[in-house]
Amino acid sequence: MTDTSSPTVWRRWLALELTRLRREAGLEQKDVAKALRCTVAKVSYYETADRPVVVKDLDEVLLPLYSVPEDRWPAYVRAAKDARKKGWWETHGGPPIPSWFSLFVGLEQGASQIRTYESEAVPGLLQTRAYTDAITRRGTAERAEDEVERQIKLRLTRQDALNRASSPLRLWAVLNEAVLRRVVGSPAVMRDQLLHVAEMTSHPKITVQVIPFSHGAHPGMAAGPFQILGFPWPTDPGVAYVEHRAGAFYLEAPPRDRGAYGGLRAPGCTRLEPGRVSEDGARHRRGVCMTTPESVSNQAQLESAPWRKSSFSGDQGACVEAAPLLDGRIAVRNSNHPGAGTVFFTRTEMDAWIKGVKAGEFDDLGSQR
Incomplete structure (x- = not known):
């Protein structure tokens, strides 16, 4: 079993396992509810990860009921205990973050890989502090200074997943060229941000690609920004995450979603690499076939020089x-x-x-x- 420090992901893994074990045992949820002396709704909550599993229910009823070998019980009990812990993002100070976003952070921190498409902004996992500050302060809601700082700290701390000592997160980001073109904060802030993205691509588990304007229509234009989170277990289908103004949608990632992301990574996408210079240099006003951090960094400096x-x-x-x-x-x-x-x-x-x-x-x- 793969290690993860995220209670959210342990709860998800245990829910998938309990569903699999019940089906392999040829039981329905009502049969399990009868054995637990509870409602069918409670069994459903366990199997959808809406509630953490009670350890007593697990080792006294569910594991024996599903005929799980006793030498495997400790792994399930450990998962149930870890799933009931609080993640660091739930104790970061200040008012709690919205439940819909807390769920995402929990999944993100325990994911083994994330594939993301962004049309407007640099992905949060690759943002510099100055870029994050500019994005946060230009939001739709007015925030007190201490709240702004908490949000910035939360986003930057999430980036630690890229440098985990054990199994660092694999990130594959596809960006619309507009992400590199839009000057956020100031030319100097944008220059540092783009150089940071270029530097991060030297990490063996981080890939960044850009869809140039010249590529024309692409699948991301219909789908909008989204993320597909994968997890360490082969039986886990993954989660597709789409954020909107009032919250987010979470969907099990079917093959068609993974195929849509593959379409974004078509030959028209160009991979960013440290030290790479675009053919068109800094010809921002005339448009370019391909933009890299170096070319946009040049443009940002030229505009403020x-x-x-x-x-x-x-x-x-x-x-x-x-x-x-x-x-x-x-x-x-x-x-x-x-x-x-x-x-x-x-x-x-x-x-x-x-x-x-x-x-x-x-x-x-x-x-x-």
């Missing part, structure tokens, strides 16, 4: 401007056509270029031949 136009610029297209960037590079472009392309220099490269120009080393490049 203190551009300085050369006093030798004229009206015949010779309009040159330059600006220092946050990462220490220097950008040079045509101020009349800023979207046409930008050249990036390190400080050392720029110094060498200026010295060469002053020495006349490039005077013949503009001569007519």
Whole structure:
């Protein structure tokens, strides 16, 4: 049996096992209710994980009734005890989080893999603190400062699942290109966020893909953002999670849902990797075929950079401007056509270029031949 620290997932596993064992024993819920001297509803609650199983019911009635070998009893009893514990997210301080979201966090923290599609925002498991802060403060409801901090802390703590000492969470995220294009917080915040996403893809269990605008229609346009959570046991079908303004929908993940996610990962999706630079660079205003964190990071810096136009610029297209960037590079472009392309220099490269120009080393490049 696989370890998990989530009471929610232990309850789910035990519910699935009790359902399987009852069916294999050829019993109906009413037969079990008679043995437990309870209502059929209580048996249903046990088998749907709506309520944790009472340990006494388990080892005195259910396991003997289902003819489970006694050497396997400790695993079931342990699961029943762990399922009755409180998860860390239920004791994080302040008012309790909504029950519908507490259920999701419990499933997330015990999942073995999550496949997610996001159309508007970076997935919570990959967000930086500054990005999370900007998202939280721009929500639809007004929140006190201490509540904002609690929500930020909760989201960042959830990310520990990616670095579990035993069996870290496997994350596969597919993003609409708009997620990388939208500047959340500020250009600097967005730059750090995108660089963080690129860095996280070096983790062997984290994959991020982008559906470029040029790909056109795709399954995510009809489905909207969703997640499919998988669990360590082969008999568990997984859960499809769809959040909405008033709560969330939880559905057992049938094969068609998993197939829909496979459609999102079609060849039109491009995988993000650390150090990868897009073919189109930072041509944000003209649109790109593929966007990576590096290209959007460049664009975010260009939009906030203190551009300085050369006093030798004229009206015949010779309009040159330059600006220092946050990462220490220097950008040079045509101020009349800023979207046409930008050249990036390190400080050392720029110094060498200026010295060469002053020495006349490039005077013949503009001569007519």
